[in-house]
Amino acid sequence: MHDFENVTNNIGDITFMLKLFNYDKPNVYQLSDEQTAIKVNNLNLSFGEKPVLRDINLRIPKHQITAFIGQSGCGKSTLLGCFNRMNELATDCKVSGEVFINKRNINSKKENVSRLRASVGMVFQKPNPFPMNIYDNVSYGLRLQGLKERRKMDDAVERALVDAALWEEVKDRLFEPASILSGGQQQRLVIARALALEPEILLLDEPTSALDPLTTLIIEELMVELKKRCTVIIVTHNMQQASRVSDYTAFMHQGEVVEFSDSDTLFTMPQKKKTEDYITGRYG
Amino acid sequence: MFKWLPASKNHSFIVNLCAFCTTLLLLVLLSLLAFVFTKGSGYFLSPPVYQVSYKDDNGKQHIVFAQFPSGYSENFSGRVTASTENTIYQAQLPLHSRQISNIEKRSDVANISLIDGRKLFAVPQHIRSSKDLKVSLSELDKYLNIIDDIREEIDEIKQNELTEIDKILASVDKSSPSINPIQQSALLKYQSLQKTIAELENKRDTFSLNMADVKGESIAIVLADIHSISFPSNMTWIGKIKHAFNLLWLFLSENPKQSNTAGGIFPALFGTVVMVLLMTLIVAPFGVLSAVYIHEYAPNNLLVTAMRVCISNMAAVPAIVYGVFGLGFLVYVVGGNIDALFFSDALPAPTMGAPSIFWASVTMALLTLPVVIVATDEGLNRVPQGLRKGSYALGATKSETIWYTVLPIASPSIITGIILAIARAAGEVAPLMLLGAVRFAPQLPVDSEFPFVHLERQFMHLGVFIYDGAFSTQINPQGASMMFATCSLLLLVVLFLNIVAVTLRARLRERYQ
Numbered sequence A: 001m002h003d004f005e006n007v008t009n010n011i012g013d014i015t016f017m018l019k020l021f022n023y024d025k026p027n028v029y030q031l032s033d034e035q036t037a038i039k040v041n042n043l044n045l046s047f048g049e050k051p052v053l054r055d056i057n058l059r060i061p062k063h064q065i066t067a068f069i070g071q072s073g074c075g076k077s078t079l080l081g082c083f084n085r086m087n088e089l090a091t092d093c094k095v096s097g098e099v100f101i102n103k104r105n106i107n108s109k110k111e112n113v114s115r116l117r118a119s120v121g122m123v124f125q126k127p128n129p130f131p132m133n134i135y136d137n138v139s140y141g142l143r144l145q146g147l148k149e150r151r152k153m154d155d156a157v158e159r160a161l162v163d164a165a166l167w168e169e170v171k172d173r174l175f176e177p178a179s180i181l182s183g184g185q186q187q188r189l190v191i192a193r194a195l196a197l198e199p200e201i202l203l204l205d206e207p208t209s210a211l212d213p214l215t216t217l218i219i220e221e222l223m224v225e226l227k228k229r230c231t232v233i234i235v236t237h238n239m240q241q242a243s244r245v246s247d248y249t250a251f252m253h254q255g256e257v258v259e260f261s262d263s264d265t266l267f268t269m270p271q272k273k274k275t276e277d278y279i280t281g282r283y284g
Numbered sequence B: 001m002f003k004w005l006p007a008s009k010n011h012s013f014i015v016n017l018c019a020f021c022t023t024l025l026l027l028v029l030l031s032l033l034a035f036v037f038t039k040g041s042g043y044f045l046s047p048p049v050y051q052v053s054y055k056d057d058n059g060k061q062h063i064v065f066a067q068f069p070s071g072y073s074e075n076f077s078g079r080v081t082a083s084t085e086n087t088i089y090q091a092q093l094p095l096h097s098r099q100i101s102n103i104e105k106r107s108d109v110a111n112i113s114l115i116d117g118r119k120l121f122a123v124p125q126h127i128r129s130s131k132d133l134k135v136s137l138s139e140l141d142k143y144l145n146i147i148d149d150i151r152e153e154i155d156e157i158k159q160n161e162l163t164e165i166d167k168i169l170a171s172v173d174k175s176s177p178s179i180n181p182i183q184q185s186a187l188l189k190y191q192s193l194q195k196t197i198a199e200l201e202n203k204r205d206t207f208s209l210n211m212a213d214v215k216g217e218s219i220a221i222v223l224a225d226i227h228s229i230s231f232p233s234n235m236t237w238i239g240k241i242k243h244a245f246n247l248l249w250l251f252l253s254e255n256p257k258q259s260n261t262a263g264g265i266f267p268a269l270f271g272t273v274v275m276v277l278l279m280t281l282i283v284a285p286f287g288v289l290s291a292v293y294i295h296e297y298a299p300n301n302l303l304v305t306a307m308r309v310c311i312s313n314m315a316a317v318p319a320i321v322y323g324v325f326g327l328g329f330l331v332y333v334v335g336g337n338i339d340a341l342f343f344s345d346a347l348p349a350p351t352m353g354a355p356s357i358f359w360a361s362v363t364m365a366l367l368t369l370p371v372v373i374v375a376t377d378e379g380l381n382r383v384p385q386g387l388r389k390g391s392y393a394l395g396a397t398k399s400e401t402i403w404y405t406v407l408p409i410a411s412p413s414i415i416t417g418i419i420l421a422i423a424r425a426a427g428e429v430a431p432l433m434l435l436g437a438v439r440f441a442p443q444l445p446v447d448s449e450f451p452f453v454h455l456e457r458q459f460m461h462l463g464v465f466i467y468d469g470a471f472s473t474q475i476n477p478q479g480a481s482m483m484f485a486t487c488s489l490l491l492l493v494v495l496f497l498n499i500v501a502v503t504l505r506a507r508l509r510e511r512y513q
Helices: A002-021 A076-081 A113-119 A134-144 A150-163 A183-195 A213-226 A239-245 A263-268 A273-279 B011-041 B137-171 B181-204 B237-253 B266-297 B302-314 B319-342 B357-381 B385-393 B398-427 B430-434 B462-472 B477-511
Strands: A036-047 A050-061 A065-070 A093-101 A120-123 A201-205 A231-235 A248-253 A256-262 B049-055 B061-067 B077-083 B091-096 B100-105 B110-114 B119-128 B208-212 B218-222 B226-230
Touching: A036 A231, A050 A076, A050 A231, A050 A248, A050 A256, A065 A076, A065 A239, A065 A273, A076 A201, A076 A231, A076 A248, A113 A120, A113 A134, A120 A183, A134 A150, A134 A183, A134 B398, A150 A183, A183 A201, A183 A213, A183 B385, A213 A231, A213 A239, A231 A239, A239 A263, A248 A263, A248 A273, A256 A263, A256 A273, A263 A273, B011 B477, B061 B091, B061 B119, B077 B119, B119 B137, B119 B218, B137 B181, B237 B266, B266 B302, B266 B357, B266 B398, B266 B462, B266 B477, B302 B357, B319 B357, B319 B430, B357 B398, B357 B430, B385 B398, B398 B462, B398 B477, B430 B462, B462 B477
Parallel strands: A065 A231, A065 A248, A120 A201, A201 A231
Antiparallel strands: A036 A050, A036 A093, A248 A256, B049 B061, B049 B100, B061 B077, B077 B091, B110 B119, B110 B226, B119 B208, B208 B218
């Protein structure tokens, strides 16, 4: 009797562990359109004469965390910038190929860039809160969208701050300047600022590289929380971080995606020699 | 390499040299301020009056009532303000203490200032009223009040009713030969009002003050001509301070008198403020917008770089060149064409085609434009790229990013630029003399008459006032203290503007840190 109980317990443990390892993750190369957040077709990008991205083809899975890893200058931040057309800010940037979000090619001339950027949030390496108070920082995007009603604005600001796990810390000082917050709080404020617009996709460009380990942990937990609400794409130099938080990982090298699969496979059984060299620290 | 420098051998020498230069600079600055403020404060002080007997260079004996600029001392040498035997009105008199044979403080001598700005030292004796009654001096204040009331009454009639009649008469068609009834009744009313005024004026002028001059001879002055009476030798400290503040108020609020050597400087102060405000209204939007274009929108090519260099160098063009440009181009060409297009009825009398406060402001705006552009450009340069990206990433367009994020952050620099421009415009004289700043303007550029702001009028300016005063003091030394008082005021105005700038900038920095 006692043994039987043990066995059933063990069976329960195994199914739990199977769930934990998430073996039901679909293969990134066999994603259906419903499972895809972003579809990239033959994307090429160059700054002036210098090619940065070469013939990129991939599908980013919906409601998952995807990490881009690779050496400095391999083009991972540039690829991230292709999803909300931030690269255009550099005047000598030339793009060809297609990027589909919601079956819309965002690289087409007809695309409304402002609306695209409102639905694809972005967070940068260095926390960049605006020199305003906390409330105005979070409501900046909403005001740009033309929201004027105070009550709706208050609700949206509160929701965004709760989602960014910052509400408890700042609810009593919403109208104090954002500059009084610590680095980690500022980064969460910037995330809240993006979340206030309820984006489908959140792009994080090395969001924790300017923060201490403890704050990094808070942001990582936040990311796992956030994937319920939107697709998260993160660029990171920190491979432990990529393996800890991401569901899928793409390894990039010299403007090309070398290997892209679910993180467990990529970090435990890399298919390509270059990937193995990089994750085992042989170069880079 | 720098062996010729003494520093390589003796470090402390070069440090001392630097310290010496700094000290010298500080001394020069402090002495300038001290000199201007002491000289200027002379206009508001009332040192005691003495009866002085002295021998002139020809050995002739004179008696005068004299006021020494900072009290009498044993070895005085300089100019005193005095009423002499020849003229009862105050004049400047060179005097040396060795010429003085007898000196006595006179507490009964009054410093009497007249409405027209002249002043005199005399001993008041009694008041003579309408029925040739002698009234004692103690009732002086009462009589001065009576006269003030009458004066107010006359002013009221002149201001309200006469202007009303003037308007009626002006509105009547001049081409019709017959006099219509409205005009006639207005004329009748006008005549009766004139009569009332004449009666009031007669009543006002019946009171007079009898006083003794330095020779002891009695003279009478109509009480209505007297502005104020004070007894400088008989004042307590509090009285002196009160008197000084009274004079300061008159200095700030009254019109100049006696060809800018007495009275107040109100029109000059007012003209300066209006001119500077107009200039700010022109230069701030133009400067900021062009800096935004150059920094944010213009392509980064050779032409724009050349333009930037030109703008920086424009700040070094002598002010008089702008003045000549303003007169030759803005006033005569632009203003002349505006006249031809919009004010052709009034030609050949110019409306906009003459030097005026408007063209002065425009020229000053041109003169200070580089300051604003350069300051704004630097401010925009200092806005972190990350903040712009952050704004774009939230869906802001370029103009939204500039308006909501970039400009607020750059605002301390912009404000600094504008205040620098204002301070420069407040002190600049040369171009204004060509562009409508005159030594006496009968009307203010802003008044209660429609359309309230008269851009085509000439105006008075503190800088021009000082310039004019500096020349006239060579002939008429009486104006010197007034000129220095005006200098002090100009310094205070500029100081005030700078304090405003610094606090404003500090606040904005704190807000947008």
